[in-house]
Amino acid sequence: MKSLSVALADRSYPIRFVHDVASANPLVEEFLADREGPVATVIDATVAEKHPLVCEFLGQLGPVLRVPGGEGSKSLGWMEKGWDFLAQEGIDRTGCLVVVGGGVVGDLGGFLAASWLRGIDFIQIPTTLLAMVDSSVGGKTGINTSAGKNLVGAFHQPRLVVIGNFFLETLPPREFSAGMAEVIKAGMLAEASLFERLEELPPLQPGAAELLEVIQAACAIKARVVAEDEKETAAEGGRALLNLGHTFAHAIEKVAGYGTYLHGEAVAIGLHMAAKFSAETGALPESMVNRVRGLLEKYQLPVTLREPLSTEVLVQAMGKDKKNRGASLRLVLLKSIGEAYTKGGFTPDQLARFWDAFQTPLR
Ligand SMILES: NC(=O)c1ccc[n+]([C@@H]2O[C@H](COP(=O)([O-])OP(=O)(O)OC[C@H]3O[C@@H](n4cnc5c(N)ncnc54)[C@H](O)[C@@H]3O)[C@@H](O)[C@H]2O)c1
Structure with missing residues (x-):
């Protein structure tokens, strides 16, 4: 299995590259095996629909919030929905958020993880080519506001990134x-x-x-x-x-x-x-x-x-x-x-x- 390390001292993390869903899910399981806290998922709604095996697997780990893809979701409104979701599901500081989607849900989910309880761990699973090669590396998270695009956000590095090119088969x-x-x-x-x-x-x-x-x-x-x-x-x-x-x-x-x-x-x-x-x-x-x-x-x-x-x-x-x-x-x-x-x-x-x-x- 291919792997790459993003070297950022104590915030270093691995990016794992896989061809199929059968190899992707165990990587998430393996990462979570050593942890005790609750797990929740924020997933792009189209990805959830087109990749039911991934969605079912994540549903077994904890609650799942579906968010529509597209720039409109990088909004304060979706941040509030996300915070409410994390609160209702009892995600505490030991929790881990799994963020699955393109750059939009990736930026939103990453910022949810960065801001919830001043920062919880998250796993990033990019599903567009742009998200795989760009937004999943580097820890920039954030949303758009009336003042402009990407003006509100935080640097928050994921703990693990899983890149599976099988997601791209359904991408327009x-x-x-x-x-x-x-x-x-x-x-x-x-x-x-x-x-x-x-x-x-x-x-x-x-x-x-x-x-x-x-x-x-x-x-x-x-x-x-x-x-x-x-x-x-x-x-x-x-x-x-x-x-x-x-x-x-x-x-x-x-x-x-x-x-x-x-x-x-x-x-x-x-x-x-x-x-x-x-x-x-x-x-x-x-x-x-x-x-x-x-x-x-x-x-x-x-x-x-x-x-x-x-x-x-x-x-x-x-x-x-x-x-x-x-x-x-x-x-x-x-x-x-x-x-x-x-x-x-x-x-x-x-x-x-x-x-x-x-x-x-x-x-
Ligand atoms: N954080 C960073 O460093 C960074 C870098 C570059 C871009 N970005 C941000 O990324 C965003 C754009 O990301 P994007 O182009 O991935 O857009 P996106 O997340 O909106 O995805 C594009 C469309 O593809 C759909 N989709 C996603 N995965 C799919 C799949 N596997 N199969 C079928 N449909 C799928 C989505 O529902 C959406 O309709 C912008 O908001 C940009 O600011 C962030």
């Missing part, structure tokens, strides 16, 4: 492609060999034999970056590098209206833009920009805006990205495929000219 293809954007990002920012492997392989499908190994490689990259800069305090580089393409992507999501593009689709455009901007302002060869674009398109991901959006509003939105420090606009750029860096000091005019080139499809 568009969600699968969106997750591949984050896998491609991981290769772009820190590991050229992963990027090259994806170029060589035929387009991966949820059932592909190589998929688990690719997911593990992407997780290992994120785990390495997070271990070096857990709370994103490095002056340059560090955890902020994971934001490659995301300053552009967040602006697209916000201006187009959340839900118009899946997060991973906006990230795909953002990755293409980050590569192009790296070529225009730095030393990245244009041939590498074409490779980035080619790999994104191989996974049916968009590389330019589908419909034009106001350049002015996009640039304004970039200025408000919470990853900025002070007034200066910082971006994550590429020296080459596999090597990223952070750079500040870009002007709104420069970015406006750049956005104009991405307003219409290339073909």
Whole structure:
């Protein structure tokens, strides 16, 4: 069985990779065997329906709260329902929460675990590709409020993560492609060999034999970056590098209206833009920009805006990205495929000219 350790001193935890449900459930059982406290589950309602064996198994361990997937569930309303559920079911400080779902239920469930009784243990079982390679590594938990997305939350590391690629068999293809954007990002920012492997392989499908190994490689990259800069305090580089393409992507999501593009689709455009901007302002060869674009398109991901959006509003939105420090606009750029860096000091005019080139499809 494959395993990876996220090295964070006393908060280190293992990520276990399995192919089937028959191997996943015993890992949870094994972890809980040494504990005495109560167990409860928060699960994405679609996952509960499509994976009854997982849901039945968790139901035998304790009470189960079903939460709908989709951004709307990362809300204060669902936090309150979650706290009420934990209170009614008598989950005390010795308790453990099992959180099963995509990034939405993962972020919500993780924040429930972080906030309930000032923090209880939790096990994370991601069920979307995006959640497997991104949100299940690094301990960021949280919800959205009227002030914005992900502004309220906590760092709270799970005690165990179980990644089973069998979950992906039921994931809609568009969600699968969106997750591949984050896998491609991981290769772009820190590991050229992963990027090259994806170029060589035929387009991966949820059932592909190589998929688990690719997911593990992407997780290992994120785990390495997070271990070096857990709370994103490095002056340059560090955890902020994971934001490659995301300053552009967040602006697209916000201006187009959340839900118009899946997060991973906006990230795909953002990755293409980050590569192009790296070529225009730095030393990245244009041939590498074409490779980035080619790999994104191989996974049916968009590389330019589908419909034009106001350049002015996009640039304004970039200025408000919470990853900025002070007034200066910082971006994550590429020296080459596999090597990223952070750079500040870009002007709104420069970015406006750049956005104009991405307003219409290339073909
Ligand atoms: N914490 C972090 O570090 C981090 C990192 C990246 C993204 N995120 C967050 O992740 C969220 C997006 O996550 P997401 O893209 O996984 O969205 P999601 O959790 O809403 O899942 C997408 C859709 O797939 C469904 N689904 C989930 N698993 C399924 C399965 N196995 N089979 C069939 N359907 C399934 C869900 O019900 C939902 O409709 C955002 O809120 C984002 O902020 C967090």
